[in-house]
Amino acid sequence: MRLNQYIAANTNYSRRAADELIKEGKVRIGNSVVTELGTQYKEGSSVYINGRKITQKNGFTAIVYHKPKGQIVSHSDERGREVIFDSLPNGFKHFCFVGRLDYASSGLLILTDSPKVAHALEKSDLEREYYVKVKGQVGEVVFEAMRNGLKAADATKGAHAKTKIKSMEFAPFLAFKVVSQSGPYTRLRVIIKEGQNRELRRFFGYFDLPVMDLKRVAFGSLSLDTLKEGKWRYFSASEYSALKDFLNPKKDAQKTQTKDKK
Template sequence: MRLNKYIAHHSSYSRREADKAIQDGYARVDGEIQDNPATQVDEKEVIVYVSGKQITPRDKYTVIVYNKPKGELVTKSDPKGRRTIYDGLDKQYKHFIPVGRLDYATEGVLLLTDASKIATALMNSNLERIYKVKIKGEITSEMESAMMNGMTIDDASAGGHSHSKITSMTFAPFIGYKIQKSEHNYSVLKIAISEGQNREIRRFFAHFGTDVADLKRISFAEVELNNLPTGKTRFLSRSEYSALTTFMKAEQKLKRERGEK
């Protein structure tokens, strides 16, 4: 296993933070300073210290659910001084890693964890994400066809951030959708998707000339928002942890079959 990956997997360091600590000479492997993040280490045998503190392999981890409000960025800090999720979270969660991102104007279920391997596995998964969406205007037959069959957009800049470098985007068929209201002024629907692409839903509807007025994620896999108040957190329930454990075991099995570490 790469040294930076080992540190990130078994500590609160992100991969980027691990890279910097290693390159700055703060990492020791079996007593010797290593400044190359790609250094290979034996996860079962190696002894690693970062800034004088031993990195201990662990299987235990914590996952919390945060009902993210609108108007918070999913980032550690913002050069413009805008509010981030860490301004709303308790201090004990300042080192937790968000599972993906919800944009500034999107609210709802955001998972955070103290284990980067959990965050990475969930982010890259095709687990179901359910959103409640309010759009301006009616839901057209073209929208429904794209939701059912998927589509590729050569120019997906509409609906994206002004600084985004993404051009084309392919949308997989939605897992499902349910129209709750469709009128000339606005429409409301629930959609279930298996991806987490950058501003995917906003880009999808923007392709049809429609703005998303409100967007709320109400569940991520087995984890539902339920009655969690806006801006509050909770731990996963026993059943939610059980489902996550089952998922992680399946991921590890798949990695072994692929010959990955």
């Protein structure tokens, strides 16, 4: 984890403000003053700002946000485009987002004040459910690739124009269903367990099926339900409980064993 992320997660400073403190020489790790941006924080290290030690938070806060199309999943944008934090309260400015949804996609986005939690969720194989609208008819060759996975030497169709990732390996879809086929378009419901860079746009692009609409409706046990675009909500008590069980699988297993003995 970067030092600025650690500071943002455990204080009221944003990551940008943390960078300014670092550049001004106001941050030290142990007895060493840090001035280099991008410095990594090592677990267990003591961090000080203006001589005052940062107390690491034990708990964390997490929210679900319904991202609309036309927003960038970022804290800022050099081109002045709207970012997700323009729609969120100032108290969430330092939150980390779990993965990304591209500019033209919408749907469920998780944000948390814990970089550790964000990283664990982003790298997990929890189910991601999407509704996808593609231009074209989806045939058996595509269904076969959904069932068995795909290694694409050139997976740049559907990718960002400046992407440096050319080839990509797609894991088998966990589930998929054609919702409707009307005119030149096919609508599908798909469930995958990864969150690679523009994964679905690249997958369908490989078969010359451009994605016209993409919406994430669920992530693990979380669902958008009736949450409207541009709105957010805190995790419910049961969602916090499920997330903590996910983060501490050994502890959850011990609970199960204790119940079985009774």
